[in-house]
Amino acid sequence: MPARVPLSNAGPAETEILIVGGGLVGMAMAAALGGAGIPVTLVESEKLPDITAETFDGRSSAIAYGSQQVLSGIGAWDYIAAAAEPIRDIRVSDGGWQYREASPFFVHYHFADLNPDTVPGAHGAQPPFGWIIENRAVRVGLLKRLAEIAAVTHLPGTRVREIAFEGSFNVVTLDDGTLIRARLVIGADGRASAVRRMAGITTQELGYKHSAIVCTVTHDRPHDGVAHEHFLPVGPFAMLPMTDDAEGRHRSSIVWTEDPRIIPMLLALSDDELGGEIERRFGPTLGRIRPVGPRFNYPLKMILASTYIREGLALAGDAAHGMHPIAGQGFNMGVRDVAALSEVLVDAWRGGADLGSLAVLEHYARWRRFDNLMMLVVTDGLTRLFSNDIGPIRLARDIGFFLFNKAKPLKRLAMRHAMGIVGTLPRLVRGEKL
Numbered sequence: 143m144p145a146r147v148p149l150s151n152a153g154p155a156e157t158e159i160l161i162v163g164g165g166l167v168g169m170a171m172a173a174a175l176g177g178a179g180i181p182v183t184l185v186e187s188e189k190l191p192d193i194t195a196e197t198f199d200g201r202s203s204a205i206a207y208g209s210q211q212v213l214s215g216i217g218a219w220d221y222i223a224a225a226a227e228p229i230r231d232i233r234v235s236d237g238g239w240q241y242r243e244a245s246p247f248f249v250h251y252h253f254a255d256l257n258p259d260t261v262p263g264a265h266g267a268q269p270p271f272g273w274i275i276e277n278r279a280v281r282v283g284l285l286k287r288l289a290e291i292a293a294v295t296h297l298p299g300t301r302v303r304e305i306a307f308e309g310s311f312n313v314v315t316l317d318d319g320t321l322i323r324a325r326l327v328i329g330a331d332g333r334a335s336a337v338r339r340m341a342g343i344t345t346q347e348l349g350y351k352h353s354a355i356v357c358t359v360t361h362d363r364p365h366d367g368v369a370h371e372h373f374l375p376v377g378p379f380a381m382l383p384m385t386d387d388a389e390g391r392h393r394s395s396i397v398w399t400e401d402p403r404i405i406p407m408l409l410a411l412s413d414d415e416l417g418g419e420i421e422r423r424f425g426p427t428l429g430r431i432r433p434v435g436p437r438f439n440y441p442l443k444m445i446l447a448s449t450y451i452r453e454g455l456a457l458a459g460d461a462a463h464g465m466h467p468i469a470g471q472g473f474n475m476g477v478r479d480v481a482a483l484s485e486v487l488v489d490a491w492r493g494g495a496d497l498g499s500l501a502v503l504e505h506y507a508r509w510r511r512f513d514n515l516m517m518l519v520v521t522d523g524l525t526r527l528f529s530n531d532i533g534p535i536r537l538a539r540d541i542g543f544f545l546f547n548k549a550k551p552l553k554r555l556a557m558r559h560a561m562g563i564v565g566t567l568p569r570l571v572r573g574e575k576l
């Protein structure tokens with residue numbers, strides 16, 4: 143492996159690693175690498191109070207058990223835990239809003255069906271599948287953790303304008319003309335990644351016929367930690383259990399895929415009207431449902447970068463792979479990128495190797511590409527299978543639900559996948575130190 147030449151500290155500012163994009167993945171990456179003592183600069187185009195505003199990101203994420211292990215290992219979980227609602231039960235059904243009754247066949251996963259002794263890092267305690275947490279709360283928690291790490295220089299409100307990939311060092315130009323030399327650039331700048339474009343990395347993309355409405359709702363009855371996913375004719379409709387609010391009202395987050403042509407009309411409805419539309423789709427389980435706070439509309443598409451690495455460059459999170467939220471796995475796959483890339487880089491750092499060298503980065507690409515590709519294929523296949531109401535397909539998938547529900551070993555494997563504890567697990571996912 144090529145040895146590392148020391149930083150010169152001459153000319154423009156220098157850093158070992160420059161991360162472009164301080165979204166959820168970029169911040170987690172900076173906390174992992176900086177926490178291990180590697181000098182990291184994190185550049186985020188949005189200003190600081192803005193990215194934690196209620197109107198910035200309305201999503202709540204299903205954070206898998208394995209991702210929680212990572213957030214804990216990088217020192218961020220203690221700042222997030224109070225906002226996290228455990229998922230104890232998952233119910234997936236072929237719902238039938240106004241067309242027909244929901245299918246009697248549904249898949250039911252209960253957290254206690256999994257033997258805790260087979261879950262890495264659980265130490266015999268029964269872990270939930272994961273947690274539902276507002277993205278805003280994850281952002282606040284990660285920001286608090288970053289503020290504690292001396293090796294991280296955080297530059298919010300600054301855009302990366304240009305990158306010259308120049309052998310052993312890259313020269314990064316910020317919007318205000320500042321130059322920073324970095325041995326490795328990590329592109330964590332999301333689906334429309336400018337880093338990916340500047341590096342000349344192409345993508346494969348597939349659009350969907352629907353977009354997602356996202357908002358928080360309150361409801362009369364408690365959710366009991368159950369995450370629901372109904373497959374409606376247009377696409378999936380998810381009701382995800384959140385913590386109660388300060389006034390003790392029961393809350394859930396909805397991800398409702400709909401025909402983009404009618405979304406503006408739905409978003410303009412009064413709270414009572416929109417609540418009624420949600421109840422018609424979800425059914426009576428939670429009693430009266432009403433939206434609270436801002437409503438959001440997210441266009442959906444699948445995107446895959448042709449490569450994750452170049453000399454001096456690695457892509458992570460949505461910049462490398464963006465997927466449909468049907469299985470709530472986009473951020474989770476990004477967290478696994480963080481766990482794998484930080485492990486590879488920290489080991490290389492301790493061994494005195496050049497962090498930008500292909501010999502180092504190839505370990506990361508080999509480790510993560512197949513796992514991400516499989517998840518993209520599965521989420522895309524599920525989306526297409528369940529986003530239609532053709533009679534024979536509906537019958538086939540209902541029979542599939544029925545058989546799957548009876549097949550205990552297959553169900554247990556699916557649960558372990560959903561928890562992010564299948565495959566060659568990085569140390570952070572196993573609950574170990576980096």
Ligand SMILES: Cc1cc2nc3c(=O)[nH]c(=O)nc-3n(C[C@H](O)[C@H](O)[C@H](O)COP(=O)(O)OP(=O)(O)OC[C@H]3O[C@@H](n4cnc5c(N)ncnc54)[C@H](O)[C@@H]3O)c2cc1C
Nearest residue numbers: 163165166167187203204302331332459460470472473474
């Ligand atoms: C409706 C919906 C529901 C979802 N639910 C789940 C779920 O339940 N569970 C789950 O695991 N995943 C879920 N996801 C996916 C998840 O939200 C994404 O995978 C995740 O947010 C990606 O994070 P990221 O940091 O890679 O990218 P982003 O969040 O896009 O962050 C990129 C950052 O880079 C910054 N940036 C961009 N360009 C530049 C530049 N030139 N210079 C500096 N900064 C720049 C941006 O400002 C941004 O902050 C969902 C997605 C959608 C759409």
